[in-house]
Amino acid sequence: ARTATEGRRSQRTRTALIAVEIAVSLALLAGSTLMLRSVVRLLQTDLGFSAGRVVNASITLRQNRYPDAAARLAIFDRMQDRLSDVPGTESQPRIVSLQNSSAPGSAPFRAAAHGVSPRYFDTLGIRVVAGRDFSDRDRVDADPVAIVSETLARRLWPGGNAIGNRVVVPQDQEGRPPSEV
Secondary structure, eight states: OTTTSOOHHHHHHHHHHHHHHHHHHHHHHHHHHHHHHHHHHHHHSOOSSOOTTOOOOOOOOOTTTSOSHHHHHHHHHHHHHHHHTSTTOOOOOOEEEOOEEBOTTSOOEEOOOEEEOTTHHHHHTOOOOSSOOOOTTOOTTSOOBOOOOHHHHHHHSTTSOOTTOEEBOGGGGGTOOOEEO
């Protein structure tokens, strides 16, 4: 008979543990619901470009094998030509990551800068608001040009038009003049 009945103390402990388990379960359920709602909202957010049917690849070139811009451009051109032979491929724009940007004479600041090939914006469905897109004539041996975001244009030229102005990007440090927007 002694083993068949529980004492009040063990009954209270069991009841308290069950209450804690229920409270933790409800907190986890609420947290997972909020996280799921956030993921759904992120998936519905307009990113400003079309990522559907886009394949991304990252390639790092060795500095000793491709020491200058001409050598790097040549290998990327060869890769781009080979990719165009892949069935179902519509375009093969490329992007090169750089580091800082600034307007000539202004204090430098960190801004993402990327070198892209012609048709990059068209492939991703990004609308060029003003000016023109890059073309095949925008090469290493041509006058440097740049396309800037509206945010960067407002920061560098507040209240003005960015078109025709110049911006310094890391590649310009190779003795080239600042890029024309």
